[in-house]
Amino acid sequence: MSVVKVCDACQAFLRGSWTEIDKPPNIARYFPIRYKHHYTAESFQLALDLGCVVCLRLWASFRRGDISFPKRKEQVTYTGPTTFCPTMGDTLFFESPDHMHRARIQLIPWAGEDEFERPDISVSANTGDGIALDFLVSQYRQCLMQHRGCLQSARSHGFLPTRLIDVGCDGDNFIRLCQREELATERGYVVLSHCWGNHRPFTLTTSNAASLRARFPVTLLPKTFRDAIVVTRKFQHRYLWIDSLCIIQDDVDDWRTESAAMRDVYGSAAFCIAATAAEDSSTGLFVDRDLTNRTPVKVRLTPETSRQPNHNMLGNDYSLGVDWVSSHQVIDGATLNQRAWVILHFAREVLYWECGSSFSNETHRAGLFRSDIVNYQPEGVLGLKKFLGQHKQLQLYSPFGHITHAGSQAHALDVEELYYRWCKFREFYTSCRLTNGDDTLAALHGIAQDVAEALQNEMVAGLWKNHLLLELCWHVSSIDSYRPRPSKQYPSWSWISSTHRVHGLYRYATGAYFLGDSPHHMAIIERILADDKEFSDSGRASLLLRSRLIHTSFRYNSEPYADTVLCDTTDELLRCAVVVHPDDPASADNIDVEVDCCLLILRYHPDPHPPGFHNRCSEAEGLVVVPCEDIIRGYRRIGYWRIMRSGFQETFERADILDAYKREVEQIIELV
Numbered sequence: 001m002s003v004v005k006v007c008d009a010c011q012a013f014l015r016g017s018w019t020e021i022d023k024p025p026n027i028a029r030y031f032p033i034r035y036k037h038h039y040t041a042e043s044f045q046l047a048l049d050l051g052c053v054v055c056l057r058l059w060a061s062f063r064r065g066d067i068s069f070p071k072r073k074e075q076v077t078y079t080g081p082t083t084f085c086p087t088m089g090d091t092l093f094f095e096s097p098d099h100m101h102r103a104r105i106q107l108i109p110w111a112g113e114d115e116f117e118r119p120d121i122s123v124s125a126n127t128g129d130g131i132a133l134d135f136l137v138s139q140y141r142q143c144l145m146q147h148r149g150c151l152q153s154a155r156s157h158g159f160l161p162t163r164l165i166d167v168g169c170d171g172d173n174f175i176r177l178c179q180r181e182e183l184a185t186e187r188g189y190v191v192l193s194h195c196w197g198n199h200r201p202f203t204l205t206t207s208n209a210a211s212l213r214a215r216f217p218v219t220l221l222p223k224t225f226r227d228a229i230v231v232t233r234k235f236q237h238r239y240l241w242i243d244s245l246c247i248i249q250d251d252v253d254d255w256r257t258e259s260a261a262m263r264d265v266y267g268s269a270a271f272c273i274a275a276t277a278a279e280d281s282s283t284g285l286f287v288d289r290d291l292t293n294r295t296p297v298k299v300r301l302t303p304e305t306s307r308q309p310n311h312n313m314l315g316n317d318y319s320l321g322v323d324w325v326s327s328h329q330v331i332d333g334a335t336l337n338q339r340a341w342v343i344l345h346f347a348r349e350v351l352y353w354e355c356g357s358s359f360s361n362e363t364h365r366a367g368l369f370r371s372d373i374v375n376y377q378p379e380g381v382l383g384l385k386k387f388l389g390q391h392k393q394l395q396l397y398s399p400f401g402h403i404t405h406a407g408s409q410a411h412a413l414d415v416e417e418l419y420y421r422w423c424k425f426r427e428f429y430t431s432c433r434l435t436n437g438d439d440t441l442a443a444l445h446g447i448a449q450d451v452a453e454a455l456q457n458e459m460v461a462g463l464w465k466n467h468l469l470l471e472l473c474w475h476v477s478s479i480d481s482y483r484p485r486p487s488k489q490y491p492s493w494s495w496i497s498s499t500h501r502v503h504g505l506y507r508y509a510t511g512a513y514f515l516g517d518s519p520h521h522m523a524i525i526e527r528i529l530a531d532d533k534e535f536s537d538s539g540r541a542s543l544l545l546r547s548r549l550i551h552t553s554f555r556y557n558s559e560p561y562a563d564t565v566l567c568d569t570t571d572e573l574l575r576c577a578v579v580v581h582p583d584d585p586a587s588a589d590n591i592d593v594e595v596d597c598c599l600l601i602l603r604y605h606p607d608p609h610p611p612g613f614h615n616r617c618s619e620a621e622g623l624v625v626v627p628c629e630d631i632i633r634g635y636r637r638i639g640y641w642r643i644m645r646s647g648f649q650e651t652f653e654r655a656d657i658l659d660a661y662k663r664e665v666e667q668i669i670e671l672v
Helices: 008-015 041-050 053-064 130-146 148-153 209-214 223-234 252-260 262-267 327-332 380-397 415-429 445-455 465-471 572-577 650-654 657-663
Strands: 035-038 082-086 091-095 102-109 163-166 174-179 189-193 239-242 271-274 297-300 317-322 343-346 351-354 359-361 474-481 500-504 524-530 541-547 549-555 564-568 578-582 594-605 617-627 634-646 667-671
Touching (some): 008 041, 035 041, 053 102, 053 297, 130 148, 130 223, 130 351, 174 209, 189 223, 189 262, 223 239, 252 262, 262 445, 380 445, 415 500, 465 594, 541 594, 594 634, 594 657, 617 667
Parallel strands (some): 189 271, 271 343, 634 667
Antiparallel strands (some): 035 082, 091 102, 102 317, 163 174, 474 500, 541 667, 549 594, 594 617, 617 634
C-alpha cells in the first residue's frame, strides 16, 4: 500500500501521546475520559489541506452527520478543538469541532484471526453501478448452489401472490399488472420492501385496475419502484411484488385478505429488495456515495498506544476506517426488514446480502459474522432472525431439533433465549418510524408467525399468551413518539397502543439477571376476551384478572427522564420505594397534575439469599390503572411501576409491597 499522509496530531494519536482534557469537577464523574486531537479548529483545517488520511475521513463523516441519525443535515463549522474518547479496545469516538457530531474510528489488525472483518474491497461511486449489483448477483448464485440449509428451509415456491407486476425485459418501457391465473408458475418472483413516507406512492385502486392490467409506462412509477424493476431484471426475474401496486388500496376486503398472506408473499419470494436507505418511494435504491471512508488505510501503532487506558492494541500494522457501517444500525433501523429471509439491503453507504447462511456486504464479502459462531447473537432483527434460522437448521438435520426449555436436550435451543431475542427485536421495532400507526401489528405478521411456531405460543394484541403476565410489564423508555397513534382502539395493556419505544423486563424470563426461584404471580388471568383471530386488526381485547388493588396517586415529574414517584399512600416507606413509568411520558399538559390511581401488582421476585446477605435484592412490578366510567369494575392502564428492595438502602429494605397488598380485598376486574 502506498505511503499515506498523516498530520502531526494524528501521528501523536497513533504514537500514544494522548493529552487528557480537563473537565469541571461537578460533571467529571458522569463523562468518560476525553483526549485532545487538534487543539484548534485552524489546526484541523491545516490537516485537511495537507491531505491527512485520518482527518479527511473524520471530516467526511462529520459533514454528512451522525450515521445513526441520517435525517440530520447540519453543516459542520469550526468552533473548537476535536477530541476523542477510547472505548473497548479497537474503537474510538471523535467529536467534531462544533461538538454536534461524532465519528467512530475502528482499528483492526491488518493480518490476524479477525481479518474477515476488515474491509478489503473498494466500492463503486453509486449503489446502482454494475460492480455493486454484480456483488449481489454473485451472492445470490452462491446461495442457490451452495447453501443447502437455505434451499431446504425455504417455503414452497408453489405459492404465488394474487397479483404480480410483469416487469418484462431490459429496454421495455411498459409493464403490466398480472393476476395469479395469468402467471407462469415455474418462474419465481421478487418483492420490494419500502417505506411509504410522507409521499403517497403510485397505487392500485378500483378505478385504475383495468388500465394497469392492460399495461402502463414505467415512467409513471416513483424512483424506488423504477430502481426495483432494474434490479429484478438484473437477476433475470420476470415478476415483482410491490404492496401499493399489488393490493387494491381503496378496497378494505382486499387489503385484509392480502395482509393475511404477507408471510407467504415474502417467505416464498426468491428474494426481497429492501429500500433500507429510502425515506419514501421517491428516494430510490441507487444513491451516490462518498468513497473517502469506504477504502481502508494501513497505519502503524506504536507499543505506547497499547498502554493507554481501555486499550489492548499491540504495536503493529492496523487497518483504520472511519464510520465503517455498523450492520445493526443499518438493518435494525429499517422498518420492514424483518419480513423476508433472503434480502438485498440497499443501504446508504454499502449494499448488504442477507440469507439464512450468510450475512455480508460489498466490503466484507466473506461475511460480517460467521454463521457457525452460535454464541454470537446480534440484537434486534438480525439476532432474532439468526436465532430462528438456527432453529430451522436443527429441525432439518436433527430429530431433536425443536425448541424446548433449557437443559432438556443437548442440541435444543432455549425457548427463553428466543423470547429474549423477540423482546430485543420489539425494542428496535417500536423505535422505527412507521408512517401508519395501524400498520404496527400487521407489519409484524410474518416474523411473529415464525416465532409463534417456534415458541408454540400464540399472540393476543401483540402479547404472547404463555408469557402474558410478564408481557404486561412493558414500559415506555423514551419521551419521543416514533409512529402515529393507531386509529383503532387497541387495549391499554398492549404496547401496540403506545407510540413510544417499549422495553420489557425480559431478564426474569431468561435468567440473565436471575434473582432466585420463579417470580410469584400476584394476579390470575381468569379469562381473555378477544377475537379468535390470532393477529386480529380489530383491536378489541380485554382481560379478566383476579387481583388486589392498592389505592394511591402520583404526580408527573417535570424532568423527562427522572423517576416519577407516588405522592399519596398510607405507607410512607412504600411511597419512597415505588417508581412509576407513565405510558404517556411527562409533557407540558401533564406537569404538576396529580393522578388518582391504583397499583395492580402482577409479579413479586423474592430474594433467595438469607437475611444479612450483603446484597439482598427483591423486586415487585405491576401496572398503574385507573377506573373506567362506563365499565363496571373496569380499569385501563396508564403506566407501569416497580419497586426494588436493596440491602444497600435501609428504607427500601423495610418497605414491603406485600404488606399493602395483603391489606386489600381480592376482586375480579376487567382490564381494557
